[in-house]
Amino acid sequence: MRYQFLDIEKKWQEYWDRNKSFQTIEDFSKPKMYVLDMYPYPSGAGLHVGHPEGYTATDILCRYKRMKGFSVLHPMGWDAFGLPAERYAMQTNIHPRITTEKNIDTFRRQIKMLGLSYDWDREVNTTDPHYYKWTQWIFLKVYNSWFDPRARKARPIETLEAELAGKGTTEIPGAGSLTAAEWKGKSKKEQHDFLAQFRLAYVAEIPVNWCEALGTVLANEEVAEWTEKGYSVERRPMKQWMMRITAYAERLLEDSRDLDWPASTLEQQRNWIGRSEGAEIDFPVQGRTEAIRVFTTRPDTIFGATYMVLAPEHPLVDVLASPGVKGAVEEYKKQAASKSELERGIEKDKTGVFLGTYVINPATRKEIPVWIADYVLTGYGTGAIMAVPGQDERDWDFAEKFNLPIVRTVQPPPDFNGKAYLEDGPAINSNFLNGLHIAEAKEKILSWIEQEGIGVRKVNFKLRDWLFSRQRYWGEPIPILHLEDGTMKPLREDELPLLLPDLKKFQPSGTTESPLALAEEWVQVLDKETGLKGRRETNTMPQWAGSCWYYLRYLDSKNDNELCSKQRERYWMPIDLYVGGSEHAVLHLMYARFWHKVLFDLGYVSTKDPFVKLRHQGIILGEDSRKMSKSRGNVVNPDDIVSEYGADSMRLFEMFMGPLEEAKPWSTKGVEGVFRFLNRVWRLFITEEGRIDPLIQDVPPSADFERLYHQTVKKVGEDIDLLRFNTAISQMMIFVNETMKLEQRPRKALESFIILLSPFAPHIAEEIWERLGHARSLAYESWPEYDEAKTVEASVEVVFQINGKVRSKTQVPMDTGEKELERIAHADGHIKRYMDGKKVIRTIIVKNKLVNIVLGN
Numbered sequence: 001m002r003y004q005f006l007d008i009e010k011k012w013q014e015y016w017d018r019n020k021s022f023q024t025i026e027d028f029s030k031p032k033m034y035v036l037d038m039y040p041y042p043s044g045a046g047l048h049v050g051h052p053e054g055y056t057a058t059d060i061l062c063r064y065k066r067m068k069g070f071s072v073l074h075p076m077g078w079d080a081f082g083l084p085a086e087r088y089a090m091q092t093n094i095h096p097r098i099t100t101e102k103n104i105d106t107f108r109r110q111i112k113m114l115g116l117s118y119d120w121d122r123e124v125n126t127t128d129p130h131y132y133k134w135t136q137w138i139f140l141k142v143y144n145s146w147f148d149p150r151a152r153k154a155r156p157i158e159t160l161e162a163e164l165a166g167k168g169t170t171e172i173p174g175a176g177s178l179t180a181a182e183w184k185g186k187s188k189k190e191q192h193d194f195l196a197q198f199r200l201a202y203v204a205e206i207p208v209n210w211c212e213a214l215g216t217v218l219a220n221e222e223v224a225e226w227t228e229k230g231y232s233v234e235r236r237p238m239k240q241w242m243m244r245i246t247a248y249a250e251r252l253l254e255d256s257r258d259l260d261w262p263a264s265t266l267e268q269q270r271n272w273i274g275r276s277e278g279a280e281i282d283f284p285v286q287g288r289t290e291a292i293r294v295f296t297t298r299p300d301t302i303f304g305a306t307y308m309v310l311a312p313e314h315p316l317v318d319v320l321a322s323p324g325v326k327g328a329v330e331e332y333k334k335q336a337a338s339k340s341e342l343e344r345g346i347e348k349d350k351t352g353v354f355l356g357t358y359v360i361n362p363a364t365r366k367e368i369p370v371w372i373a374d375y376v377l378t379g380y381g382t383g384a385i386m387a388v389p390g391q392d393e394r395d396w397d398f399a400e401k402f403n404l405p406i407v408r409t410v411q412p413p414p415d416f417n418g419k420a421y422l423e424d425g426p427a428i429n430s431n432f433l434n435g436l437h438i439a440e441a442k443e444k445i446l447s448w449i450e451q452e453g454i455g456v457r458k459v460n461f462k463l464r465d466w467l468f469s470r471q472r473y474w475g476e477p478i479p480i481l482h483l484e485d486g487t488m489k490p491l492r493e494d495e496l497p498l499l500l501p502d503l504k505k506f507q508p509s510g511t512t513e514s515p516l517a518l519a520e521e522w523v524q525v526l527d528k529e530t531g532l533k534g535r536r537e538t539n540t541m542p543q544w545a546g547s548c549w550y551y552l553r554y555l556d557s558k559n560d561n562e563l564c565s566k567q568r569e570r571y572w573m574p575i576d577l578y579v580g581g582s583e584h585a586v587l588h589l590m591y592a593r594f595w596h597k598v599l600f601d602l603g604y605v606s607t608k609d610p611f612v613k614l615r616h617q618g619i620i621l622g623e624d625s626r627k628m629s630k631s632r633g634n635v636v637n638p639d640d641i642v643s644e645y646g647a648d649s650m651r652l653f654e655m656f657m658g659p660l661e662e663a664k665p666w667s668t669k670g671v672e673g674v675f676r677f678l679n680r681v682w683r684l685f686i687t688e689e690g691r692i693d694p695l696i697q698d699v700p701p702s703a704d705f706e707r708l709y710h711q712t713v714k715k716v717g718e719d720i721d722l723l724r725f726n727t728a729i730s731q732m733m734i735f736v737n738e739t740m741k742l743e744q745r746p747r748k749a750l751e752s753f754i755i756l757l758s759p760f761a762p763h764i765a766e767e768i769w770e771r772l773g774h775a776r777s778l779a780y781e782s783w784p785e786y787d788e789a790k791t792v793e794a795s796v797e798v799v800f801q802i803n804g805k806v807r808s809k810t811q812v813p814m815d816t817g818e819k820e821l822e823r824i825a826h827a828d829g830h831i832k833r834y835m836d837g838k839k840v841i842r843t844i845i846v847k848n849k850l851v852n853i854v855l856g857n
Contacts, residue, residue, distance in 0.1 A: 038580025215508020274462020322356025
């Protein structure tokens with residue numbers, strides 16, 4: 001009987017669905033395993049072959065852990081808000097909900113087609129109001145919290161209000177000077193605005209990437225995607241919602257030390273946070289009362305600061321520009337606004353405009369000119385730099401182009417013939433620092449700066465607060481009212497979810513507001529509590545919002561009374577394994593960790609980090625070893641592979657291609673090879689007549705076969721635990737090849753082998769298991785045990801060498817003693833001939849491997 005894979009796979013997928021075979025069994029007395037895939041964005045294109053790679057890996061692990069007696073949580077859902085669906089709605093005027101649901105249906109069908117053992121009762125969809133009710137709830141928790149630097153944690157905003165009323169700001173570091181009486185004397189609006197400086201969610205005017213055609217702000221990482229599609233993006237200042245993630249920079253860094261993540265991902269996160277120690281220094285403006293503050297990690301180079309640069313967006317640019325250059329300054333600012341931050345950072349040709357203004361270098365007391373240049377960004381430090389061309393390549397290039405002075409502050413070695421010198425060396429041209437190396441010089445100048453009152457020691461971070469606003473329709477509404485008295489009011493929790501209004505058109509509003517601004521009846525409200533007129537927030541949340549916490553909703557996806565039950569959260573968290581693409585190495589993981597830490601501080605979760613262990617699956621390339629794309633014609637559709645070879649073949653091949661984390665090219669011949677292996681498995685058990693092969697009998701195994709069996713059980717289990725699926729499959733192939741040679745095939749060992757195979761190829765395994773006479777699914781059968789003693793080879797091949805060259809070899813019992821190995825070697829006929837008449841200088845013995853006899857002349 002031929003292996004009818006399509007019929008078999010359809011049969012068992014229907015069985016698993018009908019019997020809810022993979023519904024999570026919550027037995028709090030059992031060890032738990034929470035395995036999470038990064039859930040997909042359900043695009044119209046459906047799954048590509050890269051999706052099943054990670055999904056199959058986690059599925060194998062989950063099936064294995066169920067058999068090992070674990071309670072397993074393995075859920076799936078949809079990251080379904082976002083700009084692509086909204087853009088399609090703009091073009092077709094079809095509601096994004098309709099296209100999103102259609103896309104989800106396609107994805108769900110394809111995932112079930114692959115036999116992935118998800119608990120579909122816990123499915124989530126970020127666009128479902130039952131889901132985004134809790135996204136809005138978390139937003140309110142963040143908005144109604146502040147970061148207390150003394151406790152280094154988030155606390156409810158009411159605790160800050162109480163402290164201000166009782167003590168003012170006297171005990172709050174960095175909060176300025178405000179007495180309790182002054183706080184109480186403020187108006188409601190003044191108190192509201194003061195608290196906004198501390199809230200973890202706040203509104204600020206910042207430079208953003210604005211796309212007029214799309215009518216929305218784009219995140220930095222979205223700019224390249226949309227400009228490639230022909231859209232223009234410009235930088236412009238706009239009022240936006242922000243999340244104060246910078247308050248958690250130190251904790252995000254510290255806690256990352258406890259994470260079992262790929263080293264490259266941890267490094268990316270550390271670089272994104274960008275912790276640096278240095279100083280903030282004030283440079284007084286010549287002839288004015290203002291001073292320009294800079295942050296520098298190299299305060300020891302201050303004697304070489306020969307000019308100053310402001311970012312084009314710096315608030316002092318317009319103030320300090322002399323009348324004769326204002327036109328050039330405005331033109332330059334427009335040019336800078338048309339470039340992305342990435343472009344500004346990597347441009348080789350330096351550009352800038354002299355403002356006609358000077359500051360005083362507080363170390364040299366000399367005037368130095370102030371310029372604006374787009375290689376300085378507002379997002380890091382203060383948006384201003386003291387330019388030290390002798391010790392910075394970009395400053396050197398700028399100084400060289402505009403003929404500005406260059407003063408070295410570190411002595412290069414004699415053989416140095418470059419421009420800016422970036423390494424260590426003795427200080428020069430630096431007054432009282434001369435002769436000191438960088439570390440000593442930094443410490444001495446920091447003390448001097450503080451003593452002189454011109455600056456302070458400072459720890460700075462490259463990390464910026466999270467831009468949270470999007471001018472879109474297809475996103476979570478932000479549950480905030482803007483009242484006519486200028487204050488903002490959060491919705492009450494019992495008013496959630498705040499639903500999206502149904503629009504008839506999805507075009508941009510024509511202003512910088514989202515399409516929600518066009519829903520006048522929805523936008524305009526009367527606040528019953530205050531009697532004030534109000535306006536709903538028309539920005540929506542970014543797509544990141546729903547993915548920041550989805551792993552928590554899986555714990556209790558039907559609970560409409562709380563985010564998730566405390567008992568379930570304490571049992572299942574943290575996530576034991578998180579698998580997804582390395583493209584999310586920074587932003588999604590950083591934002592999710594931030595929200596989780598806020599929830600931890602407020603007592604809603606019990607772990608300080610959600611993802612203890614993270615792994616990335618490698619990219620599957622086209623057969624031409626290039627990234628798959630429609631334009632190259634090398635895209636592989638999983639539907640086509642499954643229809644021709646079956647889901648088990650696709651699963652097995654993607655795991656057999658190589659280590660999970662490595663990139664590898666697709667190979668149709670490789671799929672055919674795995675398909676042939678599954679046919680061999682089928683023929684090992686099933687005859688042409690469709691019966692169990694009579695060679696399978698209740699007989700004891702031979703010693704050699706028993707050893708192979710125990711070796712296979714050991715290796716497959718260990719490799720699954722270590723996510724080394726390709727080597728586990730290789731071992732199973734060896735087992736099948738050796739078993740096919742037997743005239744009698746031990747039934748017990750072969751039944752156990754089917755259990756070993758089942759996580760990798762569940763459909764064929766279930767079918768054979770049933771034909772072997774078992775009435776129920778093998779999904780929860782116990783994983784086979786192995787005997788360590790029976791995995792050891794009885795004998796081993798040992799080579800005999802003369803002066804390092806192999807001259808003979810033989811089989812000896814495992815762990816034969818050194819004296820016996822020496823005796824056997826000396827007695828070997830080939831070795832005797834080489835030893836004849838020669839002196840043995842020494843004998844080198846490596847147990848179970850070799851005997852090397854060193855002879856003299």
